[in-house]
Amino acid sequence: MANHRLVGLGVDDIDTPAIVVDLDAMERNLTRMAAFAQRHGIRLRPHAKMHKSAVLAELQVRGGAVGVCVQKTSEAEALAAAGVNDIYISNEVIAPAKLRRVAALARTLSLREGGRLALAVDSVQGIQRLAEVLAGVLPDAAAVLDVFVEIDVGQGRCGVPPGDKAVALVQEIQLYPALRFAGLQAYHGRAQHLRSPAQRREVIARAVADVVTTRELIEAAGFTVPLVTGAGTGTFAQETASGVYGELQAGSYLFMDADYASNEPDAAQPVFEHALFIKSQVVSVRAGHAVCDAGHKSHAIDSGLPRVHALEGQPDLEYANGGDEHGLLRPAGVDDSLPMLGDTVWLIPGHCDPTVNLHDTMIGVRGGLEAGIVERVIRVDARGALT
Amino acid sequence: MANHRLVGLGVDDIDTPAIVVDLDAMERNLTRMAAFAQRHGIRLRPHAKMHKSAVLAELQVRGGAVGVCVQKTSEAEALAAAGVNDIYISNEVIAPAKLRRVAALARTLSLREGGRLALAVDSVQGIQRLAEVLAGVLPDAAAVLDVFVEIDVGQGRCGVPPGDKAVALVQEIQLYPALRFAGLQAYHGRAQHLRSPAQRREVIARAVADVVTTRELIEAAGFTVPLVTGAGTGTFAQETASGVYGELQAGSYLFMDADYASNEPDAAQPVFEHALFIKSQVVSVRAGHAVCDAGHKSHAIDSGLPRVHALEGQPDLEYANGGDEHGLLRPAGVDDSLPMLGDTVWLIPGHCDPTVNLHDTMIGVRGGLEAGIVERVIRVDARGALT
Numbered sequence: 001m002a003n004h005r006l007v008g009l010g011v012d013d014i015d016t017p018a019i020v021v022d023l024d025a026m027e028r029n030l031t032r033m034a035a036f037a038q039r040h041g042i043r044l045r046p047h048a049k050m051h052k053s054a055v056l057a058e059l060q061v062r063g064g065a066v067g068v069c070v071q072k073t074s075e076a077e078a079l080a081a082a083g084v085n086d087i088y089i090s091n092e093v094i095a096p097a098k099l100r101r102v103a104a105l106a107r108t109l110s111l112r113e114g115g116r117l118a119l120a121v122d123s124v125q126g127i128q129r130l131a132e133v134l135a136g137v138l139p140d141a142a143a144v145l146d147v148f149v150e151i152d153v154g155q156g157r158c159g160v161p162p163g164d165k166a167v168a169l170v171q172e173i174q175l176y177p178a179l180r181f182a183g184l185q186a187y188h189g190r191a192q193h194l195r196s197p198a199q200r201r202e203v204i205a206r207a208v209a210d211v212v213t214t215r216e217l218i219e220a221a222g223f224t225v226p227l228v229t230g231a232g233t234g235t236f237a238q239e240t241a242s243g244v245y246g247e248l249q250a251g252s253y254l255f256m257d258a259d260y261a262s263n264e265p266d267a268a269q270p271v272f273e274h275a276l277f278i279k280s281q282v283v284s285v286r287a288g289h290a291v292c293d294a295g296h297k298s299h300a301i302d303s304g305l306p307r308v309h310a311l312e313g314q315p316d317l318e319y320a321n322g323g324d325e326h327g328l329l330r331p332a333g334v335d336d337s338l339p340m341l342g343d344t345v346w347l348i349p350g351h352c353d354p355t356v357n358l359h360d361t362m363i364g365v366r367g368g369l370e371a372g373i374v375e376r377v378i379r380v381d382a383r384g385a386l387t
Numbered sequence: 388m389a390n391h392r393l394v395g396l397g398v399d400d401i402d403t404p405a406i407v408v409d410l411d412a413m414e415r416n417l418t419r420m421a422a423f424a425q426r427h428g429i430r431l432r433p434h435a436k437m438h439k440s441a442v443l444a445e446l447q448v449r450g451g452a453v454g455v456c457v458q459k460t461s462e463a464e465a466l467a468a469a470g471v472n473d474i475y476i477s478n479e480v481i482a483p484a485k486l487r488r489v490a491a492l493a494r495t496l497s498l499r500e501g502g503r504l505a506l507a508v509d510s511v512q513g514i515q516r517l518a519e520v521l522a523g524v525l526p527d528a529a530a531v532l533d534v535f536v537e538i539d540v541g542q543g544r545c546g547v548p549p550g551d552k553a554v555a556l557v558q559e560i561q562l563y564p565a566l567r568f569a570g571l572q573a574y575h576g577r578a579q580h581l582r583s584p585a586q587r588r589e590v591i592a593r594a595v596a597d598v599v600t601t602r603e604l605i606e607a608a609g610f611t612v613p614l615v616t617g618a619g620t621g622t623f624a625q626e627t628a629s630g631v632y633g634e635l636q637a638g639s640y641l642f643m644d645a646d647y648a649s650n651e652p653d654a655a656q657p658v659f660e661h662a663l664f665i666k667s668q669v670v671s672v673r674a675g676h677a678v679c680d681a682g683h684k685s686h687a688i689d690s691g692l693p694r695v696h697a698l699e700g701q702p703d704l705e706y707a708n709g710g711d712e713h714g715l716l717r718p719a720g721v722d723d724s725l726p727m728l729g730d731t732v733w734l735i736p737g738h739c740d741p742t743v744n745l746h747d748t749m750i751g752v753r754g755g756l757e758a759g760i761v762e763r764v765i766r767v768d769a770r771g772a773l774t
Binding site (some may be wrong): 015016018049059071072081091092093095097098122123125126152156157158159160161189206281282283284285286289291296297298300301302321322323324325327328341342353354357358359360382386387 | 400402403404405436458459476479480481482484485508510513514539543544545546547548576622668669670671672676678683684685687688689708709710711712713715728729740741744745746747770771773774
């Protein structure tokens with residue numbers, strides 16, 4: 001059955017494996033995060049690399065978000081094509097062919113009300129290439145591309161070190177009228193998954209100090225820093241409390257995953273619920289284990305295997321790796337009961353972003369996993385948007 | 388640039404990240420495997436869950452394969468829609484809605500020349516459900532579905548234990564005129580990745596003994612076992628040498644991956660070359676590491692991170708996990724040289740099957756990775772075929 005025909009049917013009618021979104025839980029997460037941002041007077045620009053979906057981006061914007069982030073040019077294109085207007089590619093783009101697409105998209109979005117494209121940079125060469133391409137595509141300089149300078153505040157990936165190198169990039173940006181220095185990109189991804197709030201606080205305090213130092217150097221060179229953007233679902237209360245960050249990029253809060261749920265909660269942050277599940281079915285049973293039809297072609301395992309989400313009356317089970325197409329289910333509770341052939345088993349994926357990327361659609365259910373009704377089928381617009 | 392426009396252009400024009408198939412290497416692999424099967428008089432039914440592509444399945448069939456295996460009903464549907472006629476779903480199907488699709492596909496294929504669908508079973512209930520659905524869809528019993536009884540020869544996943552339980556399933560199959568007992572499914576997946584040939588031989592010897600015992604019991608009950616099917620790229624010479632297996636299901640031989648390349652070679656098997664690569668680009672460089680644009684959204688990491696495939700003159704690099712969208716590249720050779728911003732870096736994925744599943748197309752290149760020309764764009768027909 002094509003997924004769009006599911007609308008109005010019950011959870012039982014969803015074929016497996018499939019992503020099921022608990023819309024009630026998702027909307028509570030959305031509201032909690034929006035309320036947090038509003039209460040603290042901080043901008044929210046959720047990372048749409050998490051859900052890859054234009055309708056969910058629009059929901060977030062209607063809930064107060066200023067726009068969304070993405071990581072790839074093709075993600076920006078997919079979301080823009082589906083109606084999202086304010087997009088920040090929080091990542092470096094180097095290939096001239098891709099930069100031409102960035103420039104074309106910047107022009108397209110600049111013609112829409114509230115439309116805008118921004119990009120991160122971390123090299124002089126990257127800025128020069130970008131400016132060169134923009135000069136070809138936006139010759140009238142009517143449209144301007146916002147550029148964030150990425151500094152590495154501990155993630156150990158892209159970005160220049162905090163300090164002088166960032167100043168040099170800000171100076172380089174000034175040379176090109178089609179570029180506007182929009183601020184600093186300062187995201188600490190690894191901090192998000194440190195388990196204790198104290199560890200997360202300590203690491204983010206160092207990141208904030210790095211941002212402050214860099215900002216002072218940029219200001220001393222005669223430039224203002226319009227915005228500092230960063231933060232994720234594990235730490236955003238810390239970036240907010242710093243008073244230095246002006247924009248939060250958290251994305252996973254909307255769905256939550258097993259890995260984020262392993263963090264000890266931080267009292268300064270709202271509590272988020274699991275809203276993303278894999279519905280799977282038992283296809284084989286024997287003494288000691290059952291096998292379900294969801295393997296790592298259905299859910300990403302980079303942040304660990306999924307957890308089994310036992311509904312009332314269902315046995316406690318542990319999920320073990322059964323390859324791409326299967327999951328092994330073993331008793332995890334006090335008794336050794338197993339599900340029966342044909343039973344539904346719900347899984348909470350370890351990591352939402354790459355799990356969503358494995359699916360063309362997500363089935364949005366109203367009224368819970370036990371007896372809910374399919375309300376909408378959510379297209380994963382940027383599924384497979386790699387370039 | 389849409390990928391189909393790449394045909395005739397050079398490797399340099401392929402945007403990143405992308406799957407690039409070295410067609411010369413792939414065709415050598417295809418020929419070696421076909422020659423092996425022909426020399427030993429054994430049927431070859433490659434597992435198309437590896438490449439998920441109808442044109443590659445057709446290439447294999449033109450090279451002597453009797454058809455292909457898949458793991459999912461929707462994979463079978465996708466390949467059948469793209470012209471593949473002889474398909475074996477080497478997996479259990481339990482949901483009535485899916486079984487109706489199996490039945491419909493069986494009828495569709497039975498109307499094609501050489502068309503045929505087969506399915507694995509491992510439970511009485513599964514057989515009963517299948518027969519019930521088939522009775523509705525194929526009421527004239529003109530078309531018959533081939534059913535393989537899966538026995539677990541050491542994989543520890545689906546299948547009944549070798550012995551009496553398999554006999555009971557064969558007896559159950561006889562009750563339904565729309566079902567034909569086609570033989571035993573006996574695949575030992577874990578054996579494929581044992582590193583030493585001696586280990587692999589030992590484990591497959593036990594699997595063969597299990598098959599022989601089970602076959603004798605089935606024959607003693609008055610039934611013949613038309614075929615034993617199984618084997619993978621790591622062990623197929625052993626199943627072949629047993630004289631018990633009549634059909635090989637190896638799939639990965641066509642592309643090879645970093646995990647299979649870690650096996651110590653078995654002199655009894657042909658040597659296969661890497662034919663599947665991820666083309667990636669360096670998007671950030673700093674002291675100590677570079678960052679490329681291929682993370683685990685571009686390649687599966689269930690069997691380990693990708694290896695960097697250094698072309699002549701390129702530095703030896705090690706790939707470290709940089710998340711969904713990035714890879715960290717560190718010096719691995721005697722010197723500590725790194726690639727430059729914008730450079731191409733080639734990766735060999737850890738596991739081909741789920742890597743292919745992340746891409747809509749694969750770019751087939753003739754003439755090598757250095758200066759080859761794009762000859763064809765290969766559609767991943769069963770990409771995302773989960774159900």
